[in-house]
Amino acid sequence: MKIILKMVGVVLAVAIVAALGGAYWMGMILNPSPTEARKERSMYDFMMKDIDGNDVKLEKYKGNVVMLVNTASRCGLTPQYEGLQAIYDKYKDRGFTVLGFPANNFMGQEPGTDAEIKEFCTLNYSVSFPMFSKISVKGADQHPLYSFLTHKETNPGMDGDITWNFEKFLADRNGRMIARFSPRTLPTDPAVIEAIERALSDAEAEAAR
16 A cells, blocks of 8 residues: 555656656746846845834835945944945935945944944944944845845846945946945045946936936
């Protein structure tokens, strides 16, 4: 009886696999690969928690030139908050914003709670650009937004692991990534300013047409 049941099971399994086009395709349907899961997505698809715990869909920033940066409070690069605030103040009225994503991926340099991070940024750097709840930007628990930003399939030409705190991505008004800057590149570096101004000018020219 057991042999018969096993034979029936085998026949059924073969029939199911054949119907779905083979074991490989069955696996793809039930468990899509990370590449398939990321396919045809944009930064606007992501819902994030802000620093106060509120849901924010990044589609809110559609039409703006956006800089996305992973931040930390106890890093040698933490003073870059000052430069990030400076460029935000300079260009926000032209449709530019900075989005800060605290992360504790590098030597435990962002250990605090969201409330502690907010207090630190406000008291020390008068940060007023949008800050979000702490996430992971690399590794097994990488947030899907940073998976999107760092994979070749979704961000070709600017893909690759986040290397340290304060890595910067620049998106145009349509959410397309147009530049990536290393952690040590200051927010006020001429190359960063040039990229921001070019993106804003292109957006303004398009709006005027």
